[in-house]
Amino acid sequence: MTHARPAGQHTVRRHNSALVLGAIAESPGISRAGVAARTGLTKATVSSLVDRLVAASLLTDAGPERRDGPGRRGTSLSLSPRGPHGLGVEIAVDYVSTCLVDLTGAVHHHRTRPCDNRSQPVGRVLTRVAKAVDTALGDAAARGVDVGGVGIAVPGLVETSSGLLRLAPNLGWRDVDLPAELRRRSALPGDGVLVGNEANYAALAELWAGGHDGLRDFVHVSGEIGIGAGIVIEGALFDGTRGFGGELGHFAVSSRGPRCSCGARGCLERLAGQEAILDRAAAPDLDVLVERLEAGERTATAAVRGAADWLGAALSSVLNLLDVPAVVLGGTYARLHPWLADPLASHLSGRVMGAPWSPVSVLRSALGTEAAVRGAAASAVRTIIADPDAYIAPR
Amino acid sequence: MTHARPAGQHTVRRHNSALVLGAIAESPGISRAGVAARTGLTKATVSSLVDRLVAASLLTDAGPERRDGPGRRGTSLSLSPRGPHGLGVEIAVDYVSTCLVDLTGAVHHHRTRPCDNRSQPVGRVLTRVAKAVDTALGDAAARGVDVGGVGIAVPGLVETSSGLLRLAPNLGWRDVDLPAELRRRSALPGDGVLVGNEANYAALAELWAGGHDGLRDFVHVSGEIGIGAGIVIEGALFDGTRGFGGELGHFAVSSRGPRCSCGARGCLERLAGQEAILDRAAAPDLDVLVERLEAGERTATAAVRGAADWLGAALSSVLNLLDVPAVVLGGTYARLHPWLADPLASHLSGRVMGAPWSPVSVLRSALGTEAAVRGAAASAVRTIIADPDAYIAPR
Structure with a gap:
């Protein structure tokens, strides 16, 4: 995101919100004082930012922090499992799948619909994908959570600069603007939609799962x-x-x-x-x-x-x-x-x-085969954590 | 280089010397005031560091800076072509070559000796390389310049952590400690000797040549x-x-x-x-x-x-x-x-x-075929520029 105006109060708050949320994501259960020590911000600044992040459902304040030894106990801050979810969508050659991931990384919905996407014209496949997107958005609404970002995984070349799917040889697709096409056919959000190669999302999911x-x-x-x-x-x-x-x-x-x-x-x-x-x-x-x-x-x-x-x-x-x-x-x-x-x-x-x-x-x-769709959803979640103000107060 | 003691005056000077030399390397002809503006150091600090770098032959002070417009003219600082040189050595399958490169990147000596290094035992090849090293060191002495670092390019796997040549399949070599072996046979310096893969050095030389x-x-x-x-x-x-x-x-x-x-x-x-x-x-x-x-x-x-x-x-x-x-x-x-x-x-x-x-x-x-040996010599030179105190006052 580029913006040319000088760094004002909003920019500073935006930067500090990301710092605070990042510190809490790295150390779930941390106190306000712990966040202040970690980030170098004053306790007053941390408290005000935390209150705002709690109000936006990004954080939960779970009562007394577990800590050994004497001294006043701070409360325990964590990313909220009821906050915005990331929606992952995978368009594979032989299935379409969707999943919802919350800010803590937990997976709440995973549906796979086997289908032969090679034998169908692109419009028909997109209609099928749009239906899957709407079902997942419905699942999120039924859970009472917001979808804060979407990641779409595709088996092809996605150009970083334009976000276009340039080529998906096994689907026979060329130069498809997936967010635009899916918005015409579903309730896909207008902002916060990422598109990426399925193998890359799968690798990221594996990295973030932290195994091995x-x-x-x-x-x-x-x-x-x-x-x-x-x-x-x-x-x-x-x-x-x-x-x-x-x-x-x-x-x-x-x-x-x-x-x-x-x-x-x-x-x-x-x-x-x-x-x-x-x-x-x-x-x-x-x-x-x-x-x-x-x-x-x-x-x-x-x-x-x-x-x-x-x-x-x-x-x-x-x-x-x-x-x-x-x-x-x-x-x-x-x-x-x-x-x-x-x-x-x-x-x-x-x-x-x-x-x-x-x-x-x-x-x-x-x-396994769930990696790509999970990585896509988790990328959307990580985008929110990296810049919470873009979610709380989008321009 | 790792050192656990707290950052004292020497560490600060070391850091600042590198900053100053780096600024001059990027903008040859810059004035002391220009260096101060670029680095954020005071003019007094810059002057004292520049004097030290001039005394160590790393810099030349070439008189009035060329500048349009009014105001006092500063003097013009540049890396010294008479300062320490980097010696590049390439051990190829069918030749041994050496070259000297000065701080400005100019090549002052380049000798290639065709020979079949595959058909010879490793000791005999090393003796031949040692002779080439001594000849190049003699050339540097004849030019009246110091050799401040050496880069050795080899056609094989060089392990970053140990500096060992693990394997050179086309030479039939395994686990050779080249600096140690060459020191036994030549006047190769005790410090500042790098070993790297020839293709990597060649790529760096191409990058640093700045073409394309x-x-x-x-x-x-x-x-x-x-x-x-x-x-x-x-x-x-x-x-x-x-x-x-x-x-x-x-x-x-x-x-x-x-x-x-x-x-x-x-x-x-x-x-x-x-x-x-x-x-x-x-x-x-x-x-x-x-x-x-x-x-x-x-x-x-x-x-x-x-x-x-x-x-x-x-x-x-x-x-x-x-x-x-x-x-x-x-x-x-x-x-x-x-x-x-x-x-x-x-x-x-x-x-x-x-x-x-x-x-x-x-x-x-x-x-062409000169790239590897030039890249090896230039790497040695860039190591001096990145940390001039390691050259001026080695521990």
Whole structure:
């Protein structure tokens, strides 16, 4: 957000509100005095800002702070679970899903509607997505909470500067202004709508879930119909100069191979994506595949091993380029982790130049196919926490 | 550098000296008053620090500042070309080179000694390198200048935390402590010796040379016997968690292909490196190859086009992952740019997902095979400028 006028009282209050809310988000249960010590603001300033944030339902004041030792006990401040929620929307190739996340990060609604979005014209898919958005907004209203921001996850290139979905090869979409299109068809809010790549949102959700011993450098690989990667470096997403980074699915792993939706041949996702694995295993869907894998069925095992080889070729290149210590398998790959991880790890230990000094970990996403929609909702929530005044007093 | 004692006068002076020198490096010809305005220090503090930096030969005071308009003219401060020099040393597979760079970035000595370092035991190669180091130190002494820091560029994995050369596959070296080994064999200084990957130093040299309209996001590809990449993002080197990033030469571009020095098959450098091109062109060396390319000889042209295809496969993957807008061809690829660039650009425009919105530039390095050794020397110089007290008053 850019604004050219000089920093006045409103700007200072805006800045300080964010400081205070950030301190409380980091240390739930902290007292006003604790916030003052943490931020360097006076207690009077903190109290006045806290009162305003409580009135806006961003904070709760939960009574006496738990503290050992003598002295007056302050009250205990936390982000309010009844405050504004983030709405996450994911438009995948084979489903649409939505979820609501509150300021504390808790998920309150998660609905997935399987559907084949490739076979439908864009307008019909958008109508379906709009319906899902309205249902979720209805759920929020029924819970008596406000939707303070929306994140929309899509399987394609989202341009950071314009927010346009430039290209979603597996959907066959180009240059779609999703917020505008969905507003025409639903009660989607006019402000606070983010659009992002599903693999990037999934990686952020994994980071924010804080598993894997607080891992802060990894590549999250989302295996779906397409394959995407989210690159996390020092606890931040790396998505390139225009936001188009992480397109692992179009890694050139073979000079031949079937033609991809992007027009090229030999793309990773045609050889190691969900459909390639199901085809090779002659399994109708993932549930059947997993049953057969659990039964040790040979065709199924070979299909997953084949995918591990292609995936290993691409990921060894990624790790030789980026030197990150871990790969997190997400999306449908999370379900296949028990059969994918070992062949993949052995491939990587043979090809990653730095592996002899610290082996690459192949981890399983805790969130699986829910990661992207959760990351989208959580991004909306984090936007509110980072700048509460934009929510309390939008211009 | 970590030191636990409280910030005292020495620490403050150290910090301020770096501020002052940095301001002058950014604006050569600036006055003392200009430095004071830029840094927020008092004129008296600036004058005393400048006097000290002049006495240490880091600055020159070149008389009246050129300035239009009325008022007293200050004197003009610049980094001294007679101050400490950085010594760059490159240990390549087929040559050893050295250069001296002064504080202003000018190159004063550049010697390349062709030799086959693969066929020799490590001790003999180090003796040869030590001799080159002593010759360069002699050149500096003859010029009457001090060597204030050294950068050593190597074709392998250098671990940031230890400074060890962990692995140089094309040399067959593992776990070499280069500063220690060279000190045993030469007059290499005891302090201020950096070791880094040659492709990373080459990318930094290209960045610091400031060509290509001030490009700050690019992948620099060093084509030599091996192939390395240096990734520059927002004007800074990205080299991964341990410093092992940029290993483009070991990208898996084929599931077959000749066995690589790293042990795997199908690595890019075996298919598109200098030796693969010369082999396919049946040319004895690069000069002959270039002559034949200039004459439009068909085998030579086909050999370069073949390399462009493999390079295009790998670089399209890199750009799909990182979304940077430009590739800079360096090392021997800089000489081959007239024949490589078009097929490579056409490959990239077909495979890079974001290319329709802004095409990828395939640029030619201005420095070619000199980039790595220059980058190593310039890194040593920049280390002095960033912390002049470590040079003036080492502990």
